[in-house]
Amino acid sequence: MKIKNLFTMRIFILVLFILISLLAIHPVSDKEGVAIRSVETNSSAAFAGMTVPQNAQPTSYERILEINSQKISSLDDYSRAIEANEEKLVITTDRRTYTLLNQNVGITVDKPASNNILRGLELQGGTRALISPTEKLTEQQYQDLVDTMENRLNVYGIKQLILKRASDFEGNKYIIVELAGATKDEVKELIGKQGKFEAKIGDEIVFNGGEKDVTFVCRNDGTCSGIRSCNEVQGGYQCQFEFQIKLSEAAAERQADVTRNMDVNVSEQGYQYLEKPLDLYLDNNSVDSLNIAADLKGKAARDIVISGPGVGATQEEALEDANDKMKKLQTVLITGALPTSLEIVKLDSISPTLGSTFEKNALTAALFAILAVAVVIFIRYRKLKISLPMIFISLSEALITLGILTMMKYNLDLAAIAGIIAAVGTGVDDQIVITDEILSKESMNWRERYKKAFFIIFIAYLTAVVSMIPLLMAGVGLLKGFALSTIIGVTIGVFVTRPAYAHIIKVLLNE
């Protein structure tokens, strides 16, 4: 009879919430291979038909199981297979088989996810920058800023990035950039700087970065871009990079106008150059100074070769430096300058290992905390019939809160974990109130006792929620996770899990 009494609407709702949460979190045990996180456009993977759907859930990424009949079970296996210099790659995934050229493969892989919970930066590692414009921006400029930044990071080749606008109480506007893969220096260079490119002859600006002046930038193509020479210089090595760009007609005309009345100088080697060089500046720092051949005088030349040096202690370092600088310059030439100069006000970089340490640790801490609660509850009531349901309810509260955060696509951070623990803690307090009211002999009527308990619980709930609301809006949302998970947790508690708990206790104690 007792079992049958348990099944009421309240229990049904609790079970439903638990099921939906499990479905959203979707824990999987099949984690073989490596997950395909992104595929570059115009890469051989894209030509072979590989795609990554937008908004894919972490557990639904396609997984590479074999490459050229070699089993792939780790990221190391994957890079070994790609670097094996086979001409063709036969890639078997959990869905189908692709055949592609081992050239410009364009796949980014990651360890397969064991569930759909999105890990925030603190738990998975990466770089986060909070950027504030140094001038007041109009809405349009603000939007341009975000778009240009996004474009710039994309052109540079950074995937898996989150770019969001944020503001605070005082009306300051910010942009938050989170990148799983990039290093801090890359972030500083790419978005911490305005990227204002100027090509000047004398004091006249001939062209700037961006599609208005520069219609084409050659990159990733050895015939028109690359490192052309490396030389030993004083104190190390210097490598020269070079790439072609195409100017718009207007920019080419400007160059013709400026050079029309110039004198021609002859160099020691007998080459003829115009008297003034073409000076390239990035954010007001000189990049390079190029001599202009005499036959270009007064001509609207559209094809221009941009060059610059990279330096290092060894040739390898100089080569790498030149490559980095070239990539950055190409990026700003394509995307143009940001509408304002910027200041990075907060820059975090978390190593992936520290992230996973924190994640594991937070889980153990939470489990031990629940265990401690169980012990205290058992000492007080001396009944498994009370302490077991309480633990079950607490765990399901945490689970449902996690499930809802996952459905909201919220990136779980340490603040959110603290919030979940806090909500579960309040939950236990409420369950104690319920238990004591139900055990009390004050009133014979069960419904009345229940109502009394819920009066107290509801007021406590209201105060908890209202005290979290200001935090939702403050401090550029850095601690929003805390407020959000606490509010979700206590709301689920009051409307779903505690009514169910009251019912379970009533049935179990009414034997």
Added chain:
Amino acid sequence: MNLEKIYDKNYKKLLLIPLILLALSIIFLAVNYARTGSVIERDVSLKGGISMTIEKEGLNEEEISSFLNSRYDDINVRVLTDLSTRKNIGLIIESSDVEEEQIKGTLREKVEFADEQYSAESYSATFSESFYKQLIMVLVFAFILMALVVAVTFRTFIPSLAVILAAITDIIVTLAIISLFGFQISAGGITAFLLVIGYSIDTDILLTTKLLKRKIGTLYERLGQSIKTGLTMTITSISAVFVGYLFSAASVLKEIFLIIFIALIIDIISTYLGNASILLWYIKKKK
């Protein structure tokens, strides 16, 4: 009944204990403010600076701290521990005025570490200052909203005030204790005080409801029941946050748990000596 003996004659004296505690804390914090210009000591997240984490086992905290401080001023070194394995898993190094690259370079003279073992957070001073001010505003708003809910619920002046006074006591005394032990508070720590409001309030609401709104049983029987229930709630929470504090590695979590732990202990005093005594006084006066 024992409880009646304790409370009936002495409730005015008992009330003095939380009041004296509150007064001492206010004086302490005020002196602090006059001396340093800040009520509590803030960490780099609230005053600007850099916090670096080197995740490497077996680094010697004292040695590295004295090494770094021989080169620069005011560098704070802490150990990162994983208590579930009881191992020192790394170091946290904080500074408000020295550049990250400088410290990193100096550190590399002494310790070898790979880039994967290195994490860093940096905060600009102006941003941190505004962040801090906003969090204080958040705390004040949260408190006002809570007070409104309490006032609307009980609709009587003295009992509502008693609840609010208990919450104030919890926050102020905890702040003073934190400050006394020389802990630096971070952004996460300030949000812990939001939770303190929540945790502090529910035992007070329980007590007030039982004493004012219930009619069955004598006054002291009802007081006894609410102490029993309330203490169970508080002790459960205390043991949960204590265990949480012991086992978490992330310093944000540790700090949040520690603040709630202290506040909950204070809450026992402010609720059952402070709030309960005021309510008894109020009920006796009304009769």
